[in-house]
Amino acid sequence: MSEHRRKLPPQSPSGGRAAARRGGQPPTPPPSGGHRSAGGPPAGARGERDTPTGSPSGGEPYQGRAAARRAAQSRGRRRGAGGGPGGPGGPGGPGTGGPAGRGGRGPGRRPAKKRFIDYPRFGKEGWRRWMPSWRQVTALFIGFVGTLVGIAGIAYAMVDIPDVNKASQAQNNVYYWADGSRMVTGGGSVNRQNIPYEKIPKAMRYAVISAENKTFETDKGVDPMGIARALVNMAKGGETQGGSTITQQYVKNTMLDQSQTISRKFKELFISIKVGEKVSKDDIMSGYLNTSYFGRGAYGIQAAAQTYYGIDAEKLNPSQCAVLAALLKGPTYYDPNGNESIDKTATPEANLARAKERWGSILDNEVRFGHMSAAERAKYTEFPMPQGLKAQAGMNGQIGYLVDTANKYIISHSDPKITQEELERGGYQIYTTFDKAKVEALKTSVETVQKAKIKPGAGHMYTGDQKKEFGGDADTYVQFGAASVVPGDGKIVALYGGPGYDKGEFNNNADTQGVPVGSTFKPFVLAAAMTYGTNYSDGKPLTPDTKYNADDLIPIKDHNGKTVLNKDNSVFKQKNESGTKWGYVTLNKAMEQSINSPFVQLGEDVGLDKVEQTALKAGLLVDSMKATDNVASFSIGTSTPSAIRMANAYGTFADSGQAVEPYSVTKVLHNGEDSKAFKKPKVTRTRALDADVADTVTKVLQNVVKNGTGKKALELDRAVAGKTGTTDTPGGTRSAWFVGYTQQLSTSVVMFRQNSKEKILLPMAGTGGPTSTTHGGDIPATIWTDYMKQALGNAKDPGFPTPGKIGEGKTINEPGAPTPTPSMTPTTTPTTEAPTTAPPTNTPPTGTPTWTPPTQPDSPPPTTPSCNFFNPCDTTTPPGGEPPTTSGPPRHGPGGGG
Numbered sequence: 001m002s003e004h005r006r007k008l009p010p011q012s013p014s015g016g017r018a019a020a021r022r023g024g025q026p027p028t029p030p031p032s033g034g035h036r037s038a039g040g041p042p043a044g045a046r047g048e049r050d051t052p053t054g055s056p057s058g059g060e061p062y063q064g065r066a067a068a069r070r071a072a073q074s075r076g077r078r079r080g081a082g083g084g085p086g087g088p089g090g091p092g093g094p095g096t097g098g099p100a101g102r103g104g105r106g107p108g109r110r111p112a113k114k115r116f117i118d119y120p121r122f123g124k125e126g127w128r129r130w131m132p133s134w135r136q137v138t139a140l141f142i143g144f145v146g147t148l149v150g151i152a153g154i155a156y157a158m159v160d161i162p163d164v165n166k167a168s169q170a171q172n173n174v175y176y177w178a179d180g181s182r183m184v185t186g187g188g189s190v191n192r193q194n195i196p197y198e199k200i201p202k203a204m205r206y207a208v209i210s211a212e213n214k215t216f217e218t219d220k221g222v223d224p225m226g227i228a229r230a231l232v233n234m235a236k237g238g239e240t241q242g243g244s245t246i247t248q249q250y251v252k253n254t255m256l257d258q259s260q261t262i263s264r265k266f267k268e269l270f271i272s273i274k275v276g277e278k279v280s281k282d283d284i285m286s287g288y289l290n291t292s293y294f295g296r297g298a299y300g301i302q303a304a305a306q307t308y309y310g311i312d313a314e315k316l317n318p319s320q321c322a323v324l325a326a327l328l329k330g331p332t333y334y335d336p337n338g339n340e341s342i343d344k345t346a347t348p349e350a351n352l353a354r355a356k357e358r359w360g361s362i363l364d365n366e367v368r369f370g371h372m373s374a375a376e377r378a379k380y381t382e383f384p385m386p387q388g389l390k391a392q393a394g395m396n397g398q399i400g401y402l403v404d405t406a407n408k409y410i411i412s413h414s415d416p417k418i419t420q421e422e423l424e425r426g427g428y429q430i431y432t433t434f435d436k437a438k439v440e441a442l443k444t445s446v447e448t449v450q451k452a453k454i455k456p457g458a459g460h461m462y463t464g465d466q467k468k469e470f471g472g473d474a475d476t477y478v479q480f481g482a483a484s485v486v487p488g489d490g491k492i493v494a495l496y497g498g499p500g501y502d503k504g505e506f507n508n509n510a511d512t513q514g515v516p517v518g519s520t521f522k523p524f525v526l527a528a529a530m531t532y533g534t535n536y537s538d539g540k541p542l543t544p545d546t547k548y549n550a551d552d553l554i555p556i557k558d559h560n561g562k563t564v565l566n567k568d569n570s571v572f573k574q575k576n577e578s579g580t581k582w583g584y585v586t587l588n589k590a591m592e593q594s595i596n597s598p599f600v601q602l603g604e605d606v607g608l609d610k611v612e613q614t615a616l617k618a619g620l621l622v623d624s625m626k627a628t629d630n631v632a633s634f635s636i637g638t639s640t641p642s643a644i645r646m647a648n649a650y651g652t653f654a655d656s657g658q659a660v661e662p663y664s665v666t667k668v669l670h671n672g673e674d675s676k677a678f679k680k681p682k683v684t685r686t687r688a689l690d691a692d693v694a695d696t697v698t699k700v701l702q703n704v705v706k707n708g709t710g711k712k713a714l715e716l717d718r719a720v721a722g723k724t725g726t727t728d729t730p731g732g733t734r735s736a737w738f739v740g741y742t743q744q745l746s747t748s749v750v751m752f753r754q755n756s757k758e759k760i761l762l763p764m765a766g767t768g769g770p771t772s773t774t775h776g777g778d779i780p781a782t783i784w785t786d787y788m789k790q791a792l793g794n795a796k797d798p799g800f801p802t803p804g805k806i807g808e809g810k811t812i813n814e815p816g817a818p819t820p821t822p823s824m825t826p827t828t829t830p831t832t833e834a835p836t837t838a839p840p841t842n843t844p845p846t847g848t849p850t851w852t853p854p855t856q857p858d859s860p861p862p863t864t865p866s867c868n869f870f871n872p873c874d875t876t877t878p879p880g881g882e883p884p885t886t887s888g889p890p891r892h893g894p895g896g897g898g
Helices: 017-022 065-079 124-128 134-158 201-211 224-236 246-252 262-278 279-289 303-310 318-327 348-368 399-412 421-425 436-453 463-469 518-532 586-590 596-606 610-617 632-636 643-654 692-706 713-714 779-792
Strands: 172-176 183-188 428-432 476-483 493-495 547-549 584-586 663-670 720-730 734-741 745-754 760-762 895-897
Touching: 017 124, 017 584, 172 399, 201 279, 201 318, 201 348, 224 760, 246 262, 246 279, 279 303, 279 895, 303 318, 303 584, 318 348, 399 421, 399 428, 399 663, 436 476, 436 493, 436 779, 476 779, 493 643, 493 779, 518 596, 518 610, 518 632, 518 643, 518 692, 518 720, 518 734, 547 586, 547 596, 584 586, 586 596, 586 692, 586 720, 596 610, 596 632, 610 632, 610 643, 643 692, 643 734, 692 713, 692 720, 713 779, 720 779, 734 760, 734 779, 745 779
Parallel strands: 172 428
Antiparallel strands: 172 183, 428 663, 476 493, 476 745, 547 584, 720 734, 720 895, 734 745, 745 760
16 A cells, blocks of 8 residues: 555545534534644635535545445435535535535525425325325324214205105006007006005014014114125125115105116115104104005005905905015015016016015014014915916006007116116106007007917817817917018017006017917028028038928938937937828928928028027017027027017018117106116117129029918018918927018017916917918918008008029028039919919929029020029929928927928
């Protein structure tokens, strides 16, 4: 080490410990054997340069400039903002500390003071600057609680106790026809009557307490623990609970504003607290039971007693009271009559099971909570079944079904959902798509044909076991349903739901699922074959001239070529209505004559999944097919869509493959203002089928009317396409359909027999008279034609678009079909008939006809008549008229037929 590093630094002329302290420096040690210097100006004097720490003048051993800087920075950090005199930021200037330390406020400034709200926190570094102190947290909490208390006090003072009498004066709903004229006024206060507390049975009060709020007699209007339990249960994924007391529910019932907003919920809470303090328990209970909704349009216990048991409320026994208390959880799911028009899961069977379970639970809770003795509970072992439905005022004839359809549409197309209860509170103005003249025309057509054809007691009489099983004669329990939809738009202009609520028929036959469609499903199979091809065509589409084996009882092979088996492992063979040996026929011919076996095999070859996809795209709903998927008979109509859905799906063919959603309501107002919850329909046309495929299906269905099972529709005297459908089971025919359309209107008509109480389909052999064929081409087609004449009137006939070529226009036959030969000359010359005259019977041609698109200008006219689906040669209809489908064994379900 060099010599000068080992030397002691000379004494600072301004040394001394006091000076060092003033300058922010360590005291300068005196030289060995010497004394401390007390002279010289103070460190950091104005106008002098800083002397680096550790320099010879600083009195410390010299360690270099870098060390001096580090030492100065370290002292600055320790001292914080503003050091002592002579330090960084001190009043004496920079001093010997070098540059101002971190947090210093610069030369010549005083140390910073803490702010009133010390956040970010003074004198803290990093994350500690942003961490509030415990004092700050406490202050914030106290302030927050105080603010809440203040707001709650103001809210409590401002809210009023609701008037139960005002709640009973709810407005009516008004429904309008498509032209804006008034259809009917109903809902609101029609079925409500307040009764005093003394007339409410004690058993009813105890049943409600045991079911809804066991602490009612002691709580203060709200139950914090109940709310907490409900939140915990829902967080765990348990059953959704409201956590509301009877007082809260009473307040909700009497508040006319039912919006699901936070402000309304808070208002309800404060009102409940005030009601709990100011109103007696007796008044709360009577108010609650006089305003609660029990379903079937009944508000209040008196209306509920009359609606469900036909007696006054004061005459209800404890068992009946338990049933009515069960309804308060939700009449949609606890009314034993069922509410399938609102929710498909609310079937009579499911609702009855739920009602019985809750009824028993309420009675048991009454014993548990000390409101009933065990001995009295033992008396009530049989469920007191409520009586059937009754028509409300004004809901006669078709009006009830129209209102039911409109309400169902509103409920399913609103967000937040407008519930059935809210609709029945009233105050809504509902504008529908229903055309008054068309509704009346459809009703008249059904009733005219029904009067002429259906005569209970004069039809085919059942005897013995059949009479016991099916109920007398074949003309009893006959029902009709129908719907009419505009293709390309989807608006429902007319429907027929049954004879009327006032006649005891509460099932809307136009909008119900459960009746198999039979052969009216076959067009979807043909459309799928022309879209996807089959397992033997390498994806190339088939055409209406594709030939299939149409003989009776042919073995059916699945999509993989394996033989379809029954449950007993026997070979499944599809049965036709007759044993006619058709041989190989075109799909066009099979559609005309509604032959089953070709379409059962075709569906398997295409793939049942693709057939279903095609039907869904056209407009049917998946829940009408779930029970019948993947069975061989699926292709001939085991599915059960509603009449509305069938009319709309056929409208997809009418609009050249463009699908739309059906709708029945265009606008909803609430108290004169547009309802924000209701989602107005937007007509969106979606490409479901290729236009050429859809137009070709239409051409085939025109041939069904001209040459096949739908000849009655020729009386319409305009371009029309349609298909008959009949389902047959071992017990006999169960349903008959006719679905047809023009470009302006698509209409479906269904006929079936059903005991309304038992909800089972009955056979129709002999319905309409002992000689009646009971096929879709008979009574349903007659109703359809009569209605369409009135509905279309003198409107122009636009006809249908001419279909283009399918694929390459080549016919691909089923394996095993005869190979076409160059010469295809029919044995007879076809005759051209007038459109209103049934075509004559001709001899089937020899050879295999080839389908050729109708417009080929480069092709010369044939010298001999060409036999294809545009110019059919064989129009023979087998004896017995249009044949229904006869299904195979039970494994494959009921078959659909013509």
